[in-house]
Amino acid sequence: MKTWKVLWRVMMVLCVCVFTVNIVSYPQPEVTEVLSKYGSRSEEVRQIQTKLKQWGYYFGSVDGIYGTQTQDAVIKFQKKNGLRVDGIAGPETLAAIGISSSSGSSGSTGASTSDVNLLARTISAEARGEPYSGQVAVGAVILNRVEHPSFPDTIAGVIYQPGAFSCLNDGQFDQPVAESAYRAARDALNGVDPSGGAIYYYNPVTATNEWIRSRPIINTIGQHVFCM
The missing domain is CATH 1.10.10.2520 (Cell wall hydrolase SleB, domain 1)
Structure with a gap:
């Protein structure tokens, strides 16, 4: 009888341990940042095109489609302004263009x-x-x-x-x-x-x-x- 009780307790401990490991190691949903990049279609892309066209970086249609011309214009803008040159309109590039972004703020003024x-x-x-x-x-x-x-x-x-x-x-x-x-x-x-x-x-x-x-x-x- 005592042996049975001991085995039962050991099994319970093992079950608890396995359950705990599963909780800790359960894969969490990956949080990805939404960026305007090649293939994107949005109002933000339209704003990017509008700004870059005003400043002479972009010469295509303001259609909200992030195609090759938009990507090339972003790359030119990034090179000119000392930004990371990747052709992607991330938070820093958006801020430099003057488009609101929730990332990259600095200081009490709220300036990026x-x-x-x-x-x-x-x-x-x-x-x-x-x-x-x-x-x-x-x-x-x-x-x-x-x-x-x-x-x-x-x-x-x-x-x-x-x-x-x-x-x-x-x-x-x-x-x-x-x-x-x-x-x-x-x-x-x-x-x-x-x-x-x-x-x-x-x-x-x-x-x-x-x-x-x-x-x-x-x-x-x-x-x-x-x-x-």
């Missing part, structure tokens, strides 16, 4: 990592050698434009607006980003605005556009004049 990097790169290219307050001011001007009804409503949209920033065409945009520019970008995103609310700036020594010289001046920092 790509937004910070893009703003820092532009600040570095436009205000290299300027006082730190002047670097922050350039970042603030970009953010002021985002909020202004006359400009695109994203950081990427403002920066890549045709003809808005000469650094995209003169090679400065592709130069290494100064460490101070990252700090300046974060300060601007946190609301610091030495420009005084300006939406334009220029160097009076090199500026040849008479229209920009007619704008009301708010502040002068370093070699830049900030105006409305």
